Amino acid sequence: MSSIPKSAFEFVPPEGRMHDKKLETKPVGYFRDAMNRFSRNKSSVVASYIILVLILYAILVPIFCETTYSKSLTDTNYINYAKLPPKMPFLGIDGTSRMTVNKNRYIMYRALEEETGLPVIRDILREDYTDESSGNRKNTFYDLRIDNYAAMGMLSLSLNEQQFEAIQRWQDETGIQVIYPAITDAKQSNPNIWYEADKKGQPKLNKKGELVPIYRKTTPEDTLYHSLRIPADNDPAQPLAYARVTGTSSARTLVVRVSKYSYFQYRYGFEPSFVFGTNAKGQDIFTRLATGARFSFLLAICISAINLFIGTVYGAIQGYYGGTVDLIMDRIADILNDVPFMVVTTLFQLHLANKVGVVPALLFAFVLTGWIGMAARVRMQFYRFKNQEYVMAARTLGARDARLMFRHIFPNSLGTIITGSVLVIPGVIFSESSLTYLGIINLESSTMTSVGTMLANGKDFLATDPYIIFFPALFISLLEVSFNLFGNGLRDAFNPSLRGAE
Amino acid sequence: MGKYVLKRIILMLFTFLVIISICFVLVKLLPNKPAQQFGRDMQLIEMRREALGYNKPLLEQYLIFVRKSLIGGDWGVSEVLYTGQDVWQKFIEKMPATVIVNAYTMLFSIPLGLLFGIYAALRKNRWQDHLISTLVIVFVSVPSYVYAFLVQYFLCFRLKWFPFQMAAGYDYLSFKTFISIVPAILSLGFGTIAGLTRYTRAELTEVLTSDFLLLARTKGLTRAQTTVRHAMRNAMVPIFPMILGEFIGIMGGSLIIEQIFGIPGVGPLYVASITAATPDYNFFMLLSAFYTFIGLASGIIVDISYGFIDPRIRMGSKKA
Numbered sequence: 028m029s030s031i032p033k034s035a036f037e038f039v040p041p042e043g044r045m046h047d048k049k050l051e052t053k054p055v056g057y058f059r060d061a062m063n064r065f066s067r068n069k070s071s072v073v074a075s076y077i078i079l080v081l082i083l084y085a086i087l088v089p090i091f092c093e094t095t096y097s098k099s100l101t102d103t104n105y106i107n108y109a110k111l112p113p114k115m116p117f118l119g120i121d122g123t124s125r126m127t128v129n130k131n132r133y134i135m136y137r138a139l140e141e142e143t144g145l146p147v148i149r150d151i152l153r154e155d156y157t158d159e160s161s162g163n164r165k166n167t168f169y170d171l172r173i174d175n176y177a178a179m180g181m182l183s184l185s186l187n188e189q190q191f192e193a194i195q196r197w198q199d200e201t202g203i204q205v206i207y208p209a210i211t212d213a214k215q216s217n218p219n220i221w222y223e224a225d226k227k228g229q230p231k232l233n234k235k236g237e238l239v240p241i242y243r244k245t246t247p248e249d250t251l252y253h254s255l256r257i258p259a260d261n262d263p264a265q266p267l268a269y270a271r272v273t274g275t276s277s278a279r280t281l282v283v284r285v286s287k288y289s290y291f292q293y294r295y296g297f298e299p300s301f302v303f304g305t306n307a308k309g310q311d312i313f314t315r316l317a318t319g320a321r322f323s324f325l326l327a328i329c330i331s332a333i334n335l336f337i338g339t340v341y342g343a344i345q346g347y348y349g350g351t352v353d354l355i356m357d358r359i360a361d362i363l364n365d366v367p368f369m370v371v372t373t374l375f376q377l378h379l380a381n382k383v384g385v386v387p388a389l390l391f392a393f394v395l396t397g398w399i400g401m402a403a404r405v406r407m408q409f410y411r412f413k414n415q416e417y418v419m420a421a422r423t424l425g426a427r428d429a430r431l432m433f434r435h436i437f438p439n440s441l442g443t444i445i446t447g448s449v450l451v452i453p454g455v456i457f458s459e460s461s462l463t464y465l466g467i468i469n470l471e472s473s474t475m476t477s478v479g480t481m482l483a484n485g486k487d488f489l490a491t492d493p494y495i496i497f498f499p500a501l502f503i504s505l506l507e508v509s510f511n512l513f514g515n516g517l518r519d520a521f522n523p524s525l526r527g528a529e
Numbered sequence: 530m531g532k533y534v535l536k537r538i539i540l541m542l543f544t545f546l547v548i549i550s551i552c553f554v555l556v557k558l559l560p561n562k563p564a565q566q567f568g569r570d571m572q573l574i575e576m577r578r579e580a581l582g583y584n585k586p587l588l589e590q591y592l593i594f595v596r597k598s599l600i601g602g603d604w605g606v607s608e609v610l611y612t613g614q615d616v617w618q619k620f621i622e623k624m625p626a627t628v629i630v631n632a633y634t635m636l637f638s639i640p641l642g643l644l645f646g647i648y649a650a651l652r653k654n655r656w657q658d659h660l661i662s663t664l665v666i667v668f669v670s671v672p673s674y675v676y677a678f679l680v681q682y683f684l685c686f687r688l689k690w691f692p693f694q695m696a697a698g699y700d701y702l703s704f705k706t707f708i709s710i711v712p713a714i715l716s717l718g719f720g721t722i723a724g725l726t727r728y729t730r731a732e733l734t735e736v737l738t739s740d741f742l743l744l745a746r747t748k749g750l751t752r753a754q755t756t757v758r759h760a761m762r763n764a765m766v767p768i769f770p771m772i773l774g775e776f777i778g779i780m781g782g783s784l785i786i787e788q789i790f791g792i793p794g795v796g797p798l799y800v801a802s803i804t805a806a807t808p809d810y811n812f813f814m815l816l817s818a819f820y821t822f823i824g825l826a827s828g829i830i831v832d833i834s835y836g837f838i839d840p841r842i843r844m845g846s847k848k849a
Contacts, residue, residue, distance in 0.1 A: 070663075365828075366548050367820040369784070373803050373813070374555050457672055461785050464674060466804045482674070486789070489678060490686045500675045507670040515666075 064520040071516020074509035088317035105309035110492050112175050113304040122176050131228035133169045143286050145177035179287040181218040191281045195254035197293050204255050205289045208242040208267035218284045243268035303498045319476045327455040330393045331448045338401025343432050346409025364399045408440030442521030453510035541825045552817050556810050609809040616811045627794030629701050634714045638721040646729025668723035677716040677789045694791035713790040732764040766839045770831040777827035
């Protein structure tokens with residue numbers, strides 16, 4: 028010791044105290060820790076983004092897109108735009124579909140193209156063949172890819188003079204033809220056919236093999252039309268009539284043929300184009316689905332919150348007091364838990380739907396048995412923590428039961444509670460959609476729809492127009508998958524010891 | 530063991546009685562007027578109702594219900610759906626369709642589920658396991674009716690392999706009927722397989738990492754031997770009761786799948802009994818009792834079967 032020279036020693040700098048050193052990293056709390064674990068789980072993070080997108084879709088679309096869904100309730104014109112397939116130009120989905128038609132219909136489409144200038148037939152896949160299996164050798168068929176929006180064709184409308192005038196003014200402004208020449212309705216009742224044809228739609232050609240128009244010629248009383256004319260209307264001596272005039276001279280009704288496509292433009296100010304298509308009532312599926320989704324989310328979140336509240340209080344009392352109280356309360360919960368959910372819903376619907384409405388009745392049914400799972404979780408946590416030393420200490424210091432329960436023990440169960448509440452949401456949405464699909468509850472009303480209702484309405488068109496059911500089904504599948512992934516991620520984050528189980 | 534079983538059964542019957550009593554009272558509180566209909570003798574209906582005690586006080590009606598329906602097995606006659614026919618008879622008539630669809634589903638999903646689960650557990654944390662686990666999450670989450678739509682659209686409509694609806698008639702075991710219920714079996718099967726796979730994988734991985742398996746390997750057993758003889762037997766302890774429970778559950782069937790594929794089973798009967806303009810309360814009571822019973826029975830059988838499968842659990846219960 029003495030061999031070390033004095034100069035080798037130096038004083039510890041007074042600021043360099045080793046004990047009591049401040050922690051250099053921030054302390055990681057329970058939630059911070061859980062968040063760190065959660066964000067490492069890639070699939071859950073992706074799932075939470077998908078959920079975010081779905082929720083934003085449900086919130087924003089009904090606000091910002093003018094809902095044809097709500098408008099279609101008052102506007103009977105929408106029914107004319109029913110079952111239009113989806114049109115998403117950015118994804119290459121252009122509203123066309125493959126179709127096998129007979130020759131008469133093929134000619135009708137060609138004639139429509141000629142008249143309106145809209146390309147109906149995009150592709151001819153197979154031309155003029157006979158179907159041997161049908162046993163009918165005379166009919167020839169065409170396999171076509173047609174544009175469903177252009178193929179909507181014509182519509183017969185009865186207008187008064189002001190309306191007629193308004194359309195003409197719009198035509199002059201925009202240069203888009205809406206009104207097409209009237210046809211002789213004694214010869215043809217289908218507004219799409221402007222040529223001479225028999226009842227089946229088979230055209231009667233002239234000697235040159237051309238279609239023979241059956242447009243009306245102007246009558247002296249029809250002087251109301253002064254706007255655009257179709258190219259074929261080129262005889263100044265005898266112009267075509269653009270309306271069939273009926274009614275008395277004081278209150279005239281004009282029956283006109285309008286192109287559905289351009290009439291939509293006139294009426295709503297934009298070209299008909301529906302991202303998810305329209306359903307059988309002409310309602311836009313994109314906005315309707317968002318409305319339904321918003322309802323489903325709201326219902327699920329309400330139920331989750333109520334369950335959280337009841338379950339927490341019930342489970343806390345059970346777990347904290349234990350003994351006889353626990354036994355009796357557990358028995359009650361057990362009995363409630365054993366009632367089949369279907370039966371509960373049905374009874375609530377039968378009893379309450381007329382008094383408080385369908386939705387509150389459904390809500391009660393969900394709440395009646397929904398809180399039990401939550402209560403069981405909270406109870407378990409309370410049993411685990413109620414005899415720990417820190418609770419003892421707090422009790423010795425004079426904390427009362429309620430304070431002990433909710434300030435000291437309850438925070439320990441937050442993790443399981445959050446996981447449970449999140450996992451309630453997909454369950455509720457699934458049950459709601461099943462119940463509405465079965466028709467046990469009816470959520471279809473003038474102001475409301477739900478995803479299940481949309482599925483139920485779409486099932487009749489599964490074979491012919493699958494997109495009506497496809498988008499609601501896709502939505503609910505995405506939602507269920509991502510909520511389950513998200514919930515699993517949360518569970519693993521809050522309780523790392525449970526990972527892999529279940 | 531016997532005492533435990535007896536206790537459970539008595540408890541179950543008590544729960545059942547409570548639930549059914551509540552249902553009965555709630556149903557009786559509803560207005561129950563027979564629908565006026567042309568060609569219906571209202572006087573006759575009223576007379577029959579009077580004779581059955583519909584106009585007596587609630588408590589008396591309840592006693593009649595317990596004596597006649599719960600003990601005697603007479604659940605009354607249908608008033609709306611199948612006017613005048615015995616409710617129990619009709620219910621028994623509908624039962625085979627439900628059972629057959631679900632039995633087929635179980636028969637093909639249990640082996641597949643077990644197989645995938647075992648495979649995933651053996652290949653734990655390799656790409657096979659990740660693939661299976663991902664698929665399991667998807668298939669467990671997506672509702673069964675979505676599969677039903679997909680199956681109906683692609684297999685029934687596009688490819689025309691199967692008919693849209695179940696073949697009519699009571700010939701449930703014929704090949705034609707079997708073909709016609711394949712879509713329903715498929716739609717139900719995806720979820721069941723995925724659920725079983727997940728469960729098997731979880732249980733088996735737990736056993737596979739335990740010490741006694743390491744010991745078995747050090748003794749010189751091959752991997753296959755340890756897996757089949759030691760790991761599987763232990764993993765089956767929780768899996769088997771679950772399968773048993775599902776087998777009881779198949780009688781309950783799937784309301785929505787039966788509705789979609791037009792299977793003339795119990796599910797559509799239940800839905801029809803309550804969505805009719807005037808609900809058919811006799812059917813409703815019987816089917817509520819049925820569904821409650823199925824739920825309770827599957828729970829109790831799962832619990833009891835644990836003891837039968839695993840002697841260790843039985844011994845534990847004796848001590849306690």
